[in-house]
Amino acid sequence: MKIIKAADYLETLERMRNERHQKYYAMYSSVLGGVVTDPVLMQVPIDDHLVHRGDGVFDTFKCVAHGAYNLEPHLLRLQRSAAAIALIWPGGLDEIRTLTLETLRVAGRSDCSARVILARGPGSFGVSPYESPTPALYIVVYASGIPFMERRPEGADVRRSCVPVKPARFATVKNCNYLPNVMMKKEAVDWGVDFVVGFDQEGFMTEGATENFGVVTRSGALLFPRMKKVLDGTTMQRVMELAAQLVEERILRSVGFGDVTLADVRSACELLVVGTTLNVVCVRSFDGAPVGDGRPGPAGLRLNAMLSDDIRNNSALRTEY
Numbered sequence: 001m002k003i004i005k006a007a008d009y010l011e012t013l014e015r016m017r018n019e020r021h022q023k024y025y026a027m028y029s030s031v032l033g034g035v036v037t038d039p040v041l042m043q044v045p046i047d048d049h050l051v052h053r054g055d056g057v058f059d060t061f062k063c064v065a066h067g068a069y070n071l072e073p074h075l076l077r078l079q080r081s082a083a084a085i086a087l088i089w090p091g092g093l094d095e096i097r098t099l100t101l102e103t104l105r106v107a108g109r110s111d112c113s114a115r116v117i118l119a120r121g122p123g124s125f126g127v128s129p130y131e132s133p134t135p136a137l138y139i140v141v142y143a144s145g146i147p148f149m150e151r152r153p154e155g156a157d158v159r160r161s162c163v164p165v166k167p168a169r170f171a172t173v174k175n176c177n178y179l180p181n182v183m184m185k186k187e188a189v190d191w192g193v194d195f196v197v198g199f200d201q202e203g204f205m206t207e208g209a210t211e212n213f214g215v216v217t218r219s220g221a222l223l224f225p226r227m228k229k230v231l232d233g234t235t236m237q238r239v240m241e242l243a244a245q246l247v248e249e250r251i252l253r254s255v256g257f258g259d260v261t262l263a264d265v266r267s268a269c270e271l272l273v274v275g276t277t278l279n280v281v282c283v284r285s286f287d288g289a290p291v292g293d294g295r296p297g298p299a300g301l302r303l304n305a306m307l308s309d310d311i312r313n314n315s316a317l318r319t320e321y
Contacts, residue, residue, distance in 0.1 A: 013040040023143035026107035028099055030137040031122065035106045042140065049132050050119035054177030057081035058117040061234075062144055062276055062311070066110045067318035068101070069311045073234040075100075075116070077174060082118050084173045089118055089135055100139050104321040107141035113277065115140045117176065145277040149304055152194070155284030155296045156273060160262075161187055161196035165206050168229045184209035195273055195281075200229055205260040211278060212236040215260055216270035216299045220253030222246075225260050235307070236274045238317075242306045243299075252299055270297035279311075280304035 004012050021039035028035045031045060049055035059078040062069055079093050089096055100116055116139050123132030148156065163183045165171065188196045188209070197213050198206040205213060205225050212233040214224040222243050224236060246252040265271060271283035271291045280303045282296030291297075310317065 016040055025109050025112060025141040025143070026103050027141070028103040028137070028139040030135075035103055037106065044119075044138060045122040045136075047125055048119050048122045048136055049124075049129065050117065050121075050136070050176055052125060053120070053127060054175065054179075055085075055129060055132075056117055056119035056176040057085065057087065057174055058115055058176055059174055060113060060115045060276055063104065063109070063112050063114060063321070064311050067320050068104065068114070070234055070238060070317050071097070071100075071319040073237065077232065077234060078116055078118060081174045084169075085175065086129070087118060087120060087135060089137060096137065099137065101319065101321045103139045103141055109141065111144055112141050113144045115142070119176070147277070147279040147304075147308070148194075148273075148281040149279065149296070149301075153296070155282040156194040157192075157285045158195045158197055158271065158273070158283050159188070159191055159193045159287055161198045161208075163187065163196075163198065165198045165200045165229065171206070171229050172227065172231060174231055181209045195283075199262060202259075203261055204229075205262070205265060206230050207233075208273065211273045211275040211281075213260075214272045214274065215264055215268040216252070216272070216297060217264065218267060218269055220251075220269075222252050222255045222272075222299065223258045223260055223264075224256075226257045233274060233276075235276050235279070238310065239274050239280060239303055239307060242310065243303060245306070246299060246302060251302065268292070270300050272300050272303070279307050 017040055024039040024042060026035055026037050027042040036042060044051055059074045061071055061074040075093055075097055119136040120129050121132040121134050121136040161184050163180050166180055184196050195208050197208050200206055207230040214222060216222050240255050243252060243255040247255060265286055269292045271286055273281035280300055282300035283291050284294050
């Protein structure tokens with residue numbers, strides 16, 4: 001077995017360079033005390049509890065035309081998630097915001113995504129969080145995905161997931177233990193569909209691997225699952241605010257939260273998928289059967305267009321960098 005010493009390490013990293021690295025623009029590490037822009041240097045200590053226990057929280061947002069969209073709701077959710085697992089960044093939310101914007105400036109990209117990860121920090125290979133004396137902050141700037149409907153204007157195919165729904169305490173925290181989410185995404189890929197969605201033991205719809213789901217009922221109500229067992233999606237919340245205009249225009253009758261059953265999904269006029277990268281996705285089929293007439297519906301199409309415009313032009317929700 002080859003023994004790699006410090007003098008050989010950079011050469012070893014150089015041999016690891018590959019095409020995917022072209023999508024990684026910058027990373028701030030509190031462990032290093034600065035930002036690196038070379039992807040092969042974007043490393044996390046193996047004894048950070050983030051790595052071997054999933055002990056951390058994160059949030060991801062998109063940037064368009066040098067503006068971070070909806071940044072404050074994302075950072076506030078990060079703070080709530082951290083508080084739920086008794087994780088506190090010493091510099092507070094103001095410092096996280098400052099470091100995030102500085103990292104974006106170093107990356108120098110007008111359009112990108114950014115992920116802020118607050119971890120328990122290095123300390124041991126044990127399970128006790130008290131073995132990590134200082135939390136760690138990692139901020140990564142990388143290439144944005146293309147909104148779904150731009151790639152697939154005909155709409156998405158969705159199936160029910162077989163992965164057990166997370167307990168409410170963990171489903172409502174955006175933590176770094178994403179094994180159930182990974183298995184849901186594996187289901188979607190293995191089944192040849194775009195997304196899967198969960199249903200809890202009571203038979204109510206929950207969420208996808210990284211997405212919120214909602215339905216437009218035959219009576220014209222836009223309904224998202226209650227927040228007690230799903231993550232409070234920032235994009236979903238904004239879409240609900242934008243949907244108020246469709247109520248005024250009588251395209252929708254109402255907007256709100258409620259219990260959504262399997263029967264509700266099957267009888268819905270529209271099934272929508274909402275996420276930071278995706279924007280609003282119209283679903284054309286669920287469990288192999290058409291949703292509505294099998295084509296993107298008017299509410300979903302309109303909300304996707306409204307959200308796209310909001311991302312680019314709503315100065316109140318854009319933080320320039």
